[in-house]
Amino acid sequence: MRESARAWSDAMADLDARAEAPGLVALALPTPTLPPASTTNHWLVGWTRMVVVDPATPDRRAQRRLVHLVDAARKAGAEPVALFLSHHHLDHCGAAADLAGQLRLPVWCHAATRPLLPAWVEVAGEVAEGDEVAVNADGAVWRALHTPGHAPGHLVLHEALSGWMVAGDMVAGQGTILIDPRDGDMGQYLASLERMQALAPLALAPAHGPVLRDATQVLAYYQRHRREREARILASLTNRPREPADLLPSAYADVPRMTWPLALRSLESHLVHLQQQGLALRTSSGWLANKQAESTG
Secondary structure, eight states: OHHHHHHHHHHHHHHTOEEEETTEEEEEEEOSOOTTOOEEEEEEEOSSBEEEEOOOOOOHHHHHHHHHHHHHHHHTTOOEEEEEOSOSSHHHHTTHHHHHHHHTOOEEEOTTTGGGSOTTOOOOEEOOTTOEEEEOTTSOEEEEEEOOSSSTTOEEEEETTTTEEEEETSSOSSSOOOOOTTTOOHHHHHHHHHHHHHTOOSEEEESSSSOBSSHHHHHHHHHHHHHHHHHHHHHHOOSSOBOHHHHHHHHTTTSOGGGHHHHHHHHHHHHHHHHHTTSEEEETTEEEEOHHHHHHO
16 A cells, blocks of 8 residues: 555656645646646546546647556556546647547536537536536545536536635636637626635636635635726727727726737627626627616616
8 A cells, every 4th residue: 555655656756746635636738728828737636536637738748648647546546437628628628539548538528518529529428517526535525516607518626525626717827717709608707706606615726827725715806807807898888889909908908918819809708798787789880888777777
């Protein structure tokens, strides 16, 4: 037992993996993600029932590191059962097919993620709200939380006893989270953040960057930041239709201009959310404030 534990510890050190908590090991590997991030955390979650979260690295050398880490866990007594996708974006699923073959593991995801995945990713099982996904050596259970907003089928893993959450792209230890209007929903994202905060987590293990240990404060900040940004966008609307790009100088004056292409996508998601609340109107000529709603509100 001691020898296998020592071998597992040595393997993690050799492969530059991080043991963050019981049943939670991270291996940051290069992926085609959005800057400032350049890697995705490939989390090994659980022990007697283990999942490998977000197999995405296209780099063959990095894939071999992950395979070696999982094999070392097997030799130390772990039982990997699946590759678990938090959602469908390529920096979370891009290597799922390759690694499923190399590790001899099935791919799991939420039902709403399945039709959005690349054609080469074959899903063997669907994960729903409340499902038991992974189990630690001491019996602590990681359950799935459906947290749509960044993506329709986004899943978080929550271990209630320790208060840890594997947060996917709900938050970031590096950079910020983009809510793209093509597959995101700002209203759902805010509601999911609020739900996560209500569970009072102690630490968040994000897909990008370091662990966030002031979890409830981080989740509160993300909500506050989004609502403050939305207020600035609403203040930029007038009774004259304007295109989203025309709102950037006033609504995003505090961010570098080089980030405005991404900011524009986030702004468009905020505009849709304002429309859903009855505060903005979309016309054939652009967006304008719904003054009638403001006066009655």
